[in-house]
Amino acid sequence: MSVLIFIDLVDGQVKKAAHEALTYGAKLAAQMGTTAEGVVLGSEVSSDLGELGAHGVAKIHQVSGDGFKEGDAQVFAKVVADVAEATGADVVVFSNNTSGKAIAPRVAVRLKAGLVSGAVALPETDGSFLVRKNVFSGKAFAKVSVKTAKKVIALNVNSFTIENGDGKAEVVPFRAEVPTSKIKVIGSNKTTGKVSLTEAEVVVSAGRGMKGPENWGIVEDLATALDAALACSRPVADAHWRPHNEHVGQTGVAIAPNLYVAVGISGAIQHLAGVNRSKVIVVINKDPEAPFFKAADYGIVGDVFEVLPKFTEAVKKVKGVA
Amino acid sequence: MKILVCISKTPDTTAKIAFTDNNTKFAEAGVQWIINPYDEWYALVKALELKEADASITLHLLHVGGTDSEPVIRKALALGGDEAIRVNAVPTDSYSVAAQIAAVAKDGGYDLIFTGKETIDYNNGVIGGMVAEMLDLPYIALATSFQLAGTTATVKREIEGGEETVEVQLPVVVSCQKGMAEARIPNMRGIMAARTKPLRVVEPVAAENYTEVAEFGLPPAKAGVKLVSPDNVEELVRLLHEEARVI
Numbered sequence: 001m002s003v004l005i006f007i008d009l010v011d012g013q014v015k016k017a018a019h020e021a022l023t024y025g026a027k028l029a030a031q032m033g034t035t036a037e038g039v040v041l042g043s044e045v046s047s048d049l050g051e052l053g054a055h056g057v058a059k060i061h062q063v064s065g066d067g068f069k070e071g072d073a074q075v076f077a078k079v080v081a082d083v084a085e086a087t088g089a090d091v092v093v094f095s096n097n098t099s100g101k102a103i104a105p106r107v108a109v110r111l112k113a114g115l116v117s118g119a120v121a122l123p124e125t126d127g128s129f130l131v132r133k134n135v136f137s138g139k140a141f142a143k144v145s146v147k148t149a150k151k152v153i154a155l156n157v158n159s160f161t162i163e164n165g166d167g168k169a170e171v172v173p174f175r176a177e178v179p180t181s182k183i184k185v186i187g188s189n190k191t192t193g194k195v196s197l198t199e200a201e202v203v204v205s206a207g208r209g210m211k212g213p214e215n216w217g218i219v220e221d222l223a224t225a226l227d228a229a230l231a232c233s234r235p236v237a238d239a240h241w242r243p244h245n246e247h248v249g250q251t252g253v254a255i256a257p258n259l260y261v262a263v264g265i266s267g268a269i270q271h272l273a274g275v276n277r278s279k280v281i282v283v284i285n286k287d288p289e290a291p292f293f294k295a296a297d298y299g300i301v302g303d304v305f306e307v308l309p310k311f312t313e314a315v316k317k318v319k320g321v322a
Numbered sequence: 323m324k325i326l327v328c329i330s331k332t333p334d335t336t337a338k339i340a341f342t343d344n345n346t347k348f349a350e351a352g353v354q355w356i357i358n359p360y361d362e363w364y365a366l367v368k369a370l371e372l373k374e375a376d377a378s379i380t381l382h383l384l385h386v387g388g389t390d391s392e393p394v395i396r397k398a399l400a401l402g403g404d405e406a407i408r409v410n411a412v413p414t415d416s417y418s419v420a421a422q423i424a425a426v427a428k429d430g431g432y433d434l435i436f437t438g439k440e441t442i443d444y445n446n447g448v449i450g451g452m453v454a455e456m457l458d459l460p461y462i463a464l465a466t467s468f469q470l471a472g473t474t475a476t477v478k479r480e481i482e483g484g485e486e487t488v489e490v491q492l493p494v495v496v497s498c499q500k501g502m503a504e505a506r507i508p509n510m511r512g513i514m515a516a517r518t519k520p521l522r523v524v525e526p527v528a529a530e531n532y533t534e535v536a537e538f539g540l541p542p543a544k545a546g547v548k549l550v551s552p553d554n555v556e557e558l559v560r561l562l563h564e565e566a567r568v569i
């Protein structure tokens with residue numbers, strides 16, 4: 001009996017989403033009176049795996065080899081399921097990031113385990129196994145009962161606070177048969193250096209109120225000052241003012257940052273659906289009747305072209321960079 | 323070449339979200355049903371584009387659901403596709419739905435299976451991966467572009483911090499999202515044609531439920547917005563820094 005956490009590597013590094021999953025898995029193990037172990041696939045790791053013990057995992061199984069370079073979910077799932085079986089894991093935890101979304105469903109099928117994807121809190125484990133997740137794009141939540149002996153949970157990004165103690169994890173090699181990848185990576189386009197939209201603590205998002213793509217400079221300035229990721233409303237992406245991967249909402253990316261700043265966005269129900277899990281929402285809109293104000297924590301009724309530069313300056317002052 | 327597009331039915335994006343039966347069921351009364359946007363705008367339209375480029379392609383739409391789903395299936399057929407298959411089972415959890423899709427897919431010998439990246443009601447996004455595992459096929463999740471040359475597919479997919487392009491041999495399962503295609507509106511000819519297209523009903527295979535919703539709930543309402551004057555933006559930043567502590 002144990003909890004196994006899949007440690008996702010992004011360019012060989014353990015990122016925020018993996019730290020969240022590790023903390024979650026360790027806390028779940030403690031709650032269930034069992035131990036937490038991690039699994040990492042691949043040899044090229046630039047993070048110190050032993051230090052992940054700080055989250056409460058005792059042991060990390062590392063499967064070496066370069067069979068994982070193509071990011072083939074079929075290969076990953078087979079090996080993770082092998083490790084889960086060999087270590088007698090009852091629960092396997094993933095981050096519900098782009099890798100988790102591809103691998104977790106396959107692992108669930110292999111282990112004949114019930115899967116909850118998009119979990120936002122620790123399960124209730126007294127008698128039943130109930131996992132809370134968002135449904136209807138954050139307009140509601142559900143407590144999902146997992147009825148199988150084995151369980152797989154994919155934890156939403158930015159939904160669980162990372163905790164660090166002072167433990168060290170023992171890193172042990174795990175020998176697995178790694179199947180040949182059926183897919184081949186032939187190119188990539190990464191926004192290196194920038195925070196990913198789903199992991200970002202702060203997001204600055206702009207809508208049609210910006211009038212045109214040529215006006216995004218003041219939005220980017222604010223994002224830079226706040227160290228924020230950029231997002232936009234759907235019509236902005238549809239009109240190709242901004243790239244598709246910035247489109248947030250019910251039919252775009254769903255996010256849950258600490259701070260969401262929405263400028264020139266009306267706050268249509270489909271937009272709110274993807275951003276309503278943000279902890280603090282700030283709205284800047286010239287229309288006092290804009291529906292977004294009803295969902296906001298702080299707001300300014302005003303013209304973005306006047307307010308944004310002042311906002312950026314004030315942020316720089318507080319952060320001590322100007 | 324045969325393509326299967328999985329179509330789910332979801333409440334309209336403006337539907338009131340409420341629950342009945344002691345908060346264990348979604349309140350369906352008065353709700354307008356639509357094709358799940360990811361399935362319609364991206365999976366189905368991409369499949370239509372492939373068929374338009376190669377008329378020898380057979381395109382089937384698959385839905386797991388009761389008789390009351392038929393209007394939504396006809397709406398999908400109005401956009402295109404040769405025929406639809408409805409597995410006569412009310413969906414209860416992802417695993418059992420995936421098992422139904424896998425059974426149909428296995429019998430049909432499809433070269434390409436498309437799903438949307440997730441449904442906008444349960445937001446699970448797991449059907450494609452489960453079906454792929456059940457059929458022992460490769461799975462490309464979160465695709466934003468798809469091209470076919472013979473039996474080789476070149477697919478762009480979302481990864482952490484960007485996108486990457488991968489190559490894979492058919493058969494393959496792909497989950498589709500924004501970027502794949504541009505949403506279309508059905509025309510009159512499509513709507514007329516859809517009425518007479520075959521809609522085959524098949525009985526479900528035996529499949530277990532691994533999960534069940536025990537309870538639904540609504541998040542607590544916001545306390546109300548604190549408005550700051552546009553002439554005093556520094557005050558907003560002070561509040562964010564000292565009160566909300568997010569800067």
Ligand SMILES: Cc1cc2nc3c(=O)[nH]c(=O)nc-3n(C[C@H](O)[C@H](O)[C@H](O)COP(=O)(O)OP(=O)(O)OC[C@H]3O[C@@H](n4cnc5c(N)ncnc54)[C@H](O)[C@@H]3O)c2cc1C
Pocket residue numbers: 206207208209210232233234235236247248249250251252263264265266267268269270271274284285286287290302303304305335359
């Ligand atoms: C099925 C479906 C799914 C959808 N999914 C999504 C989704 O995922 N995400 C999404 O965003 N939308 C989605 N939409 C679209 C949504 O309904 C809205 O149309 C969209 O969010 C509006 O974008 P917007 O706020 O940028 O533009 P608008 O609604 O045009 O609002 C622009 C706002 O800018 C303000 N403004 C204008 N000039 C200024 C100025 N100088 N200073 C300050 N404020 C100014 C205006 O007061 C207005 O409130 C969906 C719609 C449907 C039907």
